[in-house]
Structures are given as structure tokens and as C-alpha cells.
Amino acid sequence: MLAQMKRFGVLSLALVLLVTVVLTGWSTRASAANFRSLSASQIVPEMGAGWNLGNQLEASINGTPNETAWGNPVITPQLIQKVKAAGFKTIRIPVSYLNHIGSAPNYTINEAWLNRIQTVVDYAYNEGLYVIINIHGDGYNSVSGGWLLVNGSNQAAIKEKYQKVWQQIATRFSSYNERLIFESMNEVFDGTYGNPNAAYYANLNAYNQIFVDTVRKTGGNNNARWLLIPGWNTNIDYTVGNYGFVLPTDNFRSSAIPSSEKRIMISAHYYSPWDFAGEESGNITQWGATATNPSKKSTWGQEDYLESQIKAMHDKFVTQGYPVVIGEFGSIDKTAYDSTNNVYRQAFAKAVAATSKKYKSVPVYWDNGHNGQHGFALFNRSNNTVTQQGIINAIMQGMQ
Helix, strand or coil: CCCCCCCCCCCCHHHHHHHHHHHHCCCCCCCCCCCCCCCHHHHHHHHCCEEECCCCCCCEECCEECCCCCCCCCCCHHHHHHHHHCCCCEEEECCCCHHHECCCCCCCECHHHHHHHHHHHHHHHCCCCEEEEECCHHHCCCCCCCCCCCCCCCHHHHHHHHHHHHHHHHHHCCCCCCCEEEECCCCCCCCCCCCCCHHHHHHHHHHHHHHHHHHHHCCHHHHCCCEEEECHHHCHHHHHCCCCCCCCCCCCCCCCCCCCCCCEEEEEEECCCHHHHCCCCCCCCECCCCCCCHHHECCCCCHHHHHHHHHHHHHHCHHHCCCEEEEEECCCCCCCCCCCHHHHHHHHHHHHHHHHHHCCEEEEECCCCCCCCCCCCCEECCCCEECCHHHHHHHHHHCC
């Protein structure tokens, strides 16, 4: 999610690491733990409702990722503890690599960056939470240094680089238990909205296959770990419809997994209707059946549409044993235009959570750390306080 990238001055990576150690004293690494081989019907309820640590480890300036690049403070264990205390059971940690990847042929990831990623993962993992990590902004045409591009001219080089990067990430985390989930990429498409380009979609499918094969071959717990993959731009219609999405094979997984069970999840995002959820204007500030002003309510994307979208994912994938993760959803703060806006943000959040639970999917709220006008934040990351208890309550009520 690129919306709401508040950009401020960049601390050097070295300073970030130093400040983190000094302020938090955090250096403990997660140790190898017993791996539970959970089925789809077991893992989805355990994952509960999730929360995104957005605009942090995927933040970048001029192609160099840095966790404070878009105005958020250094991530601390105390923030993660606050998120857990609020009732979230899963934390998705978007990660960009970009210029932290070295040159061919090894494509070595910067050690300090990989260490920092592991430290942040450990903040959540050591709290007993589920953790999702991905390759995030590297697949954007709109990001400086983006390279995982379905419309890139040299697909052989892209695929080789992608394989080497995931090999390093998976190897680093191979001893972590089933509560760590790898997500292949994020909102990857050619940057053109509308029906997908078939050749470019084939490249996306190839990336997902490389991801699955590479992770499995690194061994350890990775040969049984749940893996998360998206379709075109994580768009539901382009994932369930006849637009070219192909599920990867999983031929290198542990032979101990029953043949009737899957270990692949499908990712989709939900920001519909966009004029309510993400458009930065005061035109549409209300949502759902309780809206009081028809002129402030979108002409589409209400409860019936939400139901049809999540049900479509369920019918296509969940029924076949592939869990669905709504890896991002949410709506921006428009209270500056309409003082009742938070009432409808709460209604929207509750509905997405409840519909996800109904259809055995995992909802993961998008939080970009920005409070106030056009922000998605539920927490203040500077002082670890809750800023939108009403939305949190709504999500948790939807999961009951």
C-alpha cells in the first residue's frame, strides 16, 4: 500500500540500529521451536485478526529502504506488545529490499538490513503472534529501484535475482515455527489498471512458482511452512476470475504433510469502495446500511458487494483447502470533512472482519502509522497509545 507515505528526513541505517539497541536493549534472537503442522482449519482461527506494520520496513527514499524514511519512528517491542494487547493475533510486516540487494550473480542482501528485519520479526514472534513477511515495494513500477517488475524487459535476470533473494530470506528464518508465514510479493502488476496483460500475468505466476520452490528447497521448517501468494495486484476479481491466475505446484514440500492438505494461502486486499476507503477527498465519508446522508455514500461497494467478494475467494480457494488472507483492508480518516466518519470506518472494519470470519479468511488491517487527516493508523507509534479504539473494537466484535 503506497497511500499516505509521509516522507521526512532519513536516519542512516547505522543510527537506526544503534538507537534501537540503546532504547530497547533488544537483541534476543528467536530460537528454534517445535513446528506444528497445522491444517487450514486449524491455522486460520489461530491467526485471528491481523494488523499491518505499514510504512516501516518497506519505506524507502531513492531506492534505499529505511524504517524511518516515511516519518514513522524506530519500531520498538513496546509497540508490538500494545498491538497484541489490543487483541490482534497476526502482524504483517511489509519489507522492501531494493538497494539493500547486491549485484549479480549472488544478489547478497545487506547483512545489517537482514538483521534488522529479523529483530523486528522477533519482536512479534517472541510475543507468540503469527508473523507475515514479504517482498513489498520491490515489485512497484512507481518505486525508485523497483525491479520485481512483470513488465520488465529482462525476465530471466529478474527471476534469478528473485530466487536468490528469497533463498537468503528463507534460509535466515528456516528454524522458525509455523507462526512465521512468508508472502511472495505485494500488489505486483504492470501499473496499468484494468484487465491484466496475459503475458505479464504469466510472469507473476512464474514468480510465485519460483518462490514456492525456492523456500521449500531451503529445508528446515520451510518444507512444511504455510506460504502466501497473491494474484494480479492482489485484486479479488483478477484472482478468482478467468484472467490468468495459476496456482503454483508444491512439489518440494515435506512428505509428512498429508496429500489431502495444502500449505499455500492466497492473498487479496480489500479497499472497496475506494472513494470511501482511500480517496483523499471529503466527497464520500459514509458507508453501509446505517449511512444517514446518501450524497456522502458511494454508489457501490456496500455490504452486498463485500459479501460477494469475500465469498468469491472462499468458493474458489478455501473450498479447495487454500486459506485466504485479506492482507490489507481499512479506510482513511475523513473526520475533517465529516465528524461522523469514524462511525462508518468502524462499521466498515467490523463488516470486513465479520465477513472474513464467516468465509474462513484472515483479515489484516492496514495501519500506516499516520494519525489524523487521511491516516489509517490505529496506534501512535511514538508513545505506544491507542488512537482508534472504536475501530479496534469493531474488528474484534466482527471476529466474535
